[in-house]
Amino acid sequence: MSRELHTFPGGLQMPTYKALSDQEMSILQPIPERLFLPLQQHIGIASEPTVKIGDKVLKGQIIARANGYVSVPMHASTSGKIVDIGDYPVPHPSELKAPCIVIEADGEDRLFDIKPTHEYHSVDPKLLQELIKECGIIGLGGAGFPAHVKLNEGVENSVDTLIINGVECEPYITCDDRLIQEKANYIVAGTRMIRHAVQAKHCVIAVEDDMPAAYAELEKLIDDDIELLKIPTRYPAGGEKQLIQVLTGMEVPSGGLPIHVGVVIHNVATAAAVYRAVTRGEPVISRYVTVTGMVDKPRNLQVLLGTRVKDCIEACNFDVDENCQMILGGPMMGMHVSNPHVPVIKTTNCILVQENTPRPPEMPCIRCGYCADVCPVKLLPQQLYWHAKTDNMEASQQYHIFDCIECGCCSYVCPSNIPLVQYYRYSKSKIAAEERRRDGADHAHVRFLKRNSRLGKKLENKKQEQQVLGNTDSTENKQDYIAAALERTRLKREESKTQSRKPSTNDKDA
Numbered sequence: 001m002s003r004e005l006h007t008f009p010g011g012l013q014m015p016t017y018k019a020l021s022d023q024e025m026s027i028l029q030p031i032p033e034r035l036f037l038p039l040q041q042h043i044g045i046a047s048e049p050t051v052k053i054g055d056k057v058l059k060g061q062i063i064a065r066a067n068g069y070v071s072v073p074m075h076a077s078t079s080g081k082i083v084d085i086g087d088y089p090v091p092h093p094s095e096l097k098a099p100c101i102v103i104e105a106d107g108e109d110r111l112f113d114i115k116p117t118h119e120y121h122s123v124d125p126k127l128l129q130e131l132i133k134e135c136g137i138i139g140l141g142g143a144g145f146p147a148h149v150k151l152n153e154g155v156e157n158s159v160d161t162l163i164i165n166g167v168e169c170e171p172y173i174t175c176d177d178r179l180i181q182e183k184a185n186y187i188v189a190g191t192r193m194i195r196h197a198v199q200a201k202h203c204v205i206a207v208e209d210d211m212p213a214a215y216a217e218l219e220k221l222i223d224d225d226i227e228l229l230k231i232p233t234r235y236p237a238g239g240e241k242q243l244i245q246v247l248t249g250m251e252v253p254s255g256g257l258p259i260h261v262g263v264v265i266h267n268v269a270t271a272a273a274v275y276r277a278v279t280r281g282e283p284v285i286s287r288y289v290t291v292t293g294m295v296d297k298p299r300n301l302q303v304l305l306g307t308r309v310k311d312c313i314e315a316c317n318f319d320v321d322e323n324c325q326m327i328l329g330g331p332m333m334g335m336h337v338s339n340p341h342v343p344v345i346k347t348t349n350c351i352l353v354q355e356n357t358p359r360p361p362e363m364p365c366i367r368c369g370y371c372a373d374v375c376p377v378k379l380l381p382q383q384l385y386w387h388a389k390t391d392n393m394e395a396s397q398q399y400h401i402f403d404c405i406e407c408g409c410c411s412y413v414c415p416s417n418i419p420l421v422q423y424y425r426y427s428k429s430k431i432a433a434e435e436r437r438r439d440g441a442d443h444a445h446v447r448f449l450k451r452n453s454r455l456g457k458k459l460e461n462k463k464q465e466q467q468v469l470g471n472t473d474s475t476e477n478k479q480d481y482i483a484a485a486l487e488r489t490r491l492k493r494e495e496s497k498t499q500s501r502k503p504s505t506n507d508k509d510a
């Protein structure tokens with residue numbers, strides 16, 4: 001019996017521009033001379049270097065370790081020499097430089113001694129989760145959340161449904177579509193491994209109904225243990241919470257996680273990475289990247305992490321200049337970057353090159369309500385906008401700003417051209433900064449209280465001492481107290497004299 005599909009509120013039907021890049025096979029991007037690997041490629045704590053300048057490394061070797069639970073190790077994308085560990089341009093909205101490990105490739109691409117795991121069925125789910133962490137696997141759909149953390153939620157809680165997300169809903173991006181068409185066997189096998197790791201009762205792989213070739217490839221490989229579903233093409237159907245709603249009819253509660261409704265969800269590229277990690281011991285050192293937009297030959301490339309965006313664009317017969325703008329990701333949720341020297345990282349699913357047209361001017365809000373109609377989370381975008389404008393962060397939180405998935409549907413339809421998502425990002429970062437400041441202040445307050453308590457204890461001791469002296473009101477008692485103290489001093493001196501007369505080890509040797 002096939003699963004009943006549900007719907008989610010809002011959303012948009014829009015031109016997809018997928019045909020630009022999904023027609024041809026992906027090609028391998030050559031190894032560049034230098035690879036720039038940022039220590040922060042995932043959500044959580046940055047990795048910590050385990051190599052130093054001058055070290056020789058092999059492909060797949062760990063070059064930075066995980067630096068906490070929500071962190072993953074990083075591996076060399078090819079063999080070569082570490083030539084620098086320092087600040088370089090990275091993909092980040094601030095466009096600031098950040099710490100990177102730089103590898104000068106030796107061109108030999110020599111592989112580290114990696115260890116495959118056979119018979120994953122007999123492997124303890126916890127160990128499988130550890131192996132996935134060791135291979136540096138994060139959410140490769142663009143979110144970048146360490147995969148082992150989500151798997152742990154599954155191991156710790158009962159999982160009803162595992163969803164493998166192949167719903168690539170944002171316009172232009174086709175890397176998951178191509179990956180499914182070219183490596184469907186990896187995805188299906190990886191799906192079974194993740195299912196074993198979280199012990200899910202049900203398992204679904206979902207794609208959009210405009211991905212017929214990908215669907216056909218998966219259909220050849222799946223069995224009764226996996227449901228394969230096509231869902232209607234509508235943005236942002238690939239959002240975690242929206243896809244859960246479409247497939248199960250359940251809403252993840254405000255501020256909640258998929259596991260709160262018994263679901264664990266991973267991207268198809270993550271499933272393929274799990275297959276590689278388990279059966280071959282291969283860490284995440286490359287990924288499929290869609291290069292599209294105004295480039296001459298839009299297509300998908302298999303790119304080593306650390307390769308510069310510029311090299312990928314040039315591989316598609318295009319030179320970036322001031323007439324174009326680059327977006328990492330899609331047009332709705334992607335990140336604008338101006339420096340083509342930033343590297344491809346684990347979360348780079350698409351490089352979109354577009355004409356550099358000036359933004360239409362922002363006009364006053366006319367309270368038309370279109371933004372609320374399309375919001376897939378049922379927020380009130382115009383209210384959030386007002387609260388951001390007036391710096392009313394308390395009201396922003398009351399209006400659930402943190403439930404906003406920054407899908408951009410509201411900005412897309414706004415007739416006043418208000419860059420609404422930018423306002424929400426501003427509010428979120430301001431609230432986060434305020435919370436950090438308050439945490440810091442709370443911490444200082446706790447230190448102050450502890451210090452006061454220490455001083456209080458000292459004072460108390462002093463008081464007790466004085467009380468002893470004070471109780472000696474009579475001259476006779478005072479003299480007894482002083483005599484006792486003098487006697488204690490005399491005894492101590494005697495003792496130390498005896499000690500000093502004893503022969504030392506050195507005396508003995510002599």
Ligand code: SF4
Nearest residue numbers: 365366368369371414
């Ligand atoms: S769509 Fe734009 S103009 Fe209309 S209510 Fe929302 S913010 Fe205001």
Ligand code: SF4
Nearest residue numbers: 375404405407408410
């Ligand atoms: S960006 Fe946020 S507020 Fe706007 S439509 Fe998406 S979820 Fe709603």
